[in-house]
Amino acid sequence: MHVIAIYPGTFDPMTVGHLDVAARASRMFDEIIVGVAASTKKNPFFSLEERVELAREITSPLPNVSVQPFNGLLMRFVKSVGGTVVVRGLRAISDFDYEVQIAGVNRHLDASVETMFIAAAQDYTFLSSSIVREIARHGGDYSDFVHPVVVDAFDKKYAAE
Numbered sequence: 001m002h003v004i005a006i007y008p009g010t011f012d013p014m015t016v017g018h019l020d021v022a023a024r025a026s027r028m029f030d031e032i033i034v035g036v037a038a039s040t041k042k043n044p045f046f047s048l049e050e051r052v053e054l055a056r057e058i059t060s061p062l063p064n065v066s067v068q069p070f071n072g073l074l075m076r077f078v079k080s081v082g083g084t085v086v087v088r089g090l091r092a093i094s095d096f097d098y099e100v101q102i103a104g105v106n107r108h109l110d111a112s113v114e115t116m117f118i119a120a121a122q123d124y125t126f127l128s129s130s131i132v133r134e135i136a137r138h139g140g141d142y143s144d145f146v147h148p149v150v151v152d153a154f155d156k157k158y159a160a161e
């Protein structure tokens with residue numbers, strides 16, 4: 001059986017914490033599709049195309065990981081690509097409530113798809129895309145938290161402003 005797992009998120013932008021989850025998941029499943037959600041409600045800093053392109057560059061060393069954008073219901077996207085597992089990362093108790101709620105709803109929508117949680121690595125439990133965006137906005141050094149292509153992307157964005 002060829003198991004396809006979907007790792008969905010906004011990835012605005014992808015951090016080393018996200019990459020760690022994708023890499024660990026890639027050792028457990030045959031194929032991982034990183035699903036970059038349009039997340040228009042969140043009003044992302046990077047466009048959907050930019051977030052997809054960054055995620056593709058960052059995950060390129062992982063041979064069984066690919067990246068696709070999606071819009072709307074996650075479960076519809078999972079079905080459309082033949083996925084049977086949804087992977088989510090868990091950092092702290094604060095993630096838990098929301099994640100369990102979403103997992104429950106998704107299970108209600110389609111009980112044949114399992115949600116699997118990967119505990120954040122100790123070093124990344126405090127790390128989020130919003131913290132990276134905040135440091136970047138104030139001109140601080142966030143280079144330990146992201147791949148160098150993300151630093152370039154922020155530089156380009158701010159230079160264009």
Ligand code: ADP
Pocket residue numbers: 008009010011012015016017018021039087088089090091095119120121124125126127128129
């Ligand atoms: P969303 O908008 O769906 O929360 P994010 O891009 O913020 O999207 O996160 C995608 C997934 O990655 C979520 O399951 C989130 O909990 C997880 N995640 C985010 N940051 C980390 C991290 N530092 N370590 C492990 N998992 C993380």
